[in-house]
Amino acid sequence: MSVNPQIQTVADAGERALIERIRVRAGQPSRWITTGIGDDAAVMTMNRGEVVVATADSLVEDVHFRRSWTAPRAIGQKAVAVNFSDLAAMGAAPRAVLLSLMLPPDTPLADFDAMVDGVVAECEAHGASLAGGNITSSPRVLAIDVTALGGVHPRRTLTRSGGRPGDELYLTGSIGAAATGLALLEGSVDRGTLADDLADCLRRYEAPIAHVRCGRSVAGNRAANACMDLSDGLADAARQMAQASRTGVVLEGKQLPIHAAARAWSERSGADPVASALIGGEDYELLFAVPAKRRRGFLAAVKRAQVETTRIGSLTADSRMRWVRGDDSFELPGGYAHFG
């Protein structure tokens, strides 16, 4: 029994009260959620002719985040954003989220609330509803597994396997920032003294933005042959897209849109900024393979989504996976993989 009469941990509150706290925080579900939190399962109505796009991804304590580094609200937000990024890469609109929380009994209730608030905020930012899930105790590790459900018309679905030799590769935003943000955290940086551009790297690591509008805009215009997101780095994404499309790939090192602070950070530590940016994970930018004849439609579609893109290379007829700088050609490095 607690000596403090206030409820302070999730164990003090109990499972039913936690579900009720989630229900209150989630608010009124969207009209397409006909049964939401509190039944055996959620029920969702699809728009006529749409297919369901479904993805699940988890954040595990001490693997994907540390509670001592990152605020609980950001953890909740990121757990949803990384899933919405996968929906974006398929051209789908996020509709519903299921939240599986595995919580050590001593998790502070305030952290629980903040995590759920982060989940709900990210749902609302993209017009989706938190529609269900479950809570269980976990003896030693806090983990969040999120399932995101989206909808898209089947002829407007993007996959990573649709690329063709000769397709131009375009990348949204910039890369290297999230990896730099992680390096800052690993170096126990003092947030209060960070320069703006490094603070941006930290934000990019802790609160990635899912390019949902961009993915949908390009998919809706059928302006790309293939797409995937960059969760495990550009080299990994390019390699996987090429493998799935049965093509090779060549990336132009000089064209890569490397975040300025990430470039400076690499140079200061004696690393090659291009090599670092190729393997740095968690940027959640989108990589598109665009046939030359669709280039104008593609550029118009990303412009409508108010996203910057850079042409960074091509898919090729040969099977090599490489990046070039001037006359030098290098094998694409591997990306981050769990269990190495």
Add this chain to the structure above:
Amino acid sequence: MSVNPQIQTVADAGERALIERIRVRAGQPSRWITTGIGDDAAVMTMNRGEVVVATADSLVEDVHFRRSWTAPRAIGQKAVAVNFSDLAAMGAAPRAVLLSLMLPPDTPLADFDAMVDGVVAECEAHGASLAGGNITSSPRVLAIDVTALGGVHPRRTLTRSGGRPGDELYLTGSIGAAATGLALLEGSVDRGTLADDLADCLRRYEAPIAHVRCGRSVAGNRAANACMDLSDGLADAARQMAQASRTGVVLEGKQLPIHAAARAWSERSGADPVASALIGGEDYELLFAVPAKRRRGFLAAVKRAQVETTRIGSLTADSRMRWVRGDDSFELPGGYAHFG
């Protein structure tokens, strides 16, 4: 580096190889999965007019199972079955599963394969496909989070909130067996020497059967006002159904279909078999609220599904939650809740 040249743990194999092992084990996806394992997300086509039913549930090591007690294949199978039970309670047909695995690096590869085989076997038993998910390392605890997606026509959906005062309550199968199975494991029973009826309790705990056919049959006939499954025990299910339906509930202690071995087990340990059966969790039977005028249609529907049912009580106009035995009336006990 391992001194043994054979690959033996998931860390030795690596994430990509693990995904490939899952893809091989999952086999060819059903025709409604138009994009399966290996892309950013799975894509599923719904039957015309159907809504999506979605649920997620996780099994966490040392909370829901112990690796020293239960074979990995059974863990995988149960992780899916408990989700299909939720779909069954909504009247939905299972179509697709997303599998999130959180694995300590030293998880033996043979255990990984067996868990995935269990997942696939349970999917196949109900005509569903393993369509996606993700794998991540987990520093200390093995956890499986499964999302199950099903389809149902909206007017044939069952919820727990549709009950009306006067509805008759019916329960499939028998209760108390799974809790007895767990007690056997906690008592470090020797499997080799178990009597058949106790071995059945162990099976009911480790390999629960989701009553998918029964749920769909009753829902398809619109023969029940409400339904839910018994994951946290009968008392809890009855209480939750009544709360959601804004009714009271009365259960007839003498009518409860208590598993014979569970009854004997309770009596031998000096416990009241009815009280034990009310709170024993994990039986995954279905509880139905049936209006008297639909009784014949209901009984015909469960008979077609070849499931036994027992009438065990009623929903009531007053708000009391109780069970009775002869002239004695008792408040319904609470069920198992995480963080109790």
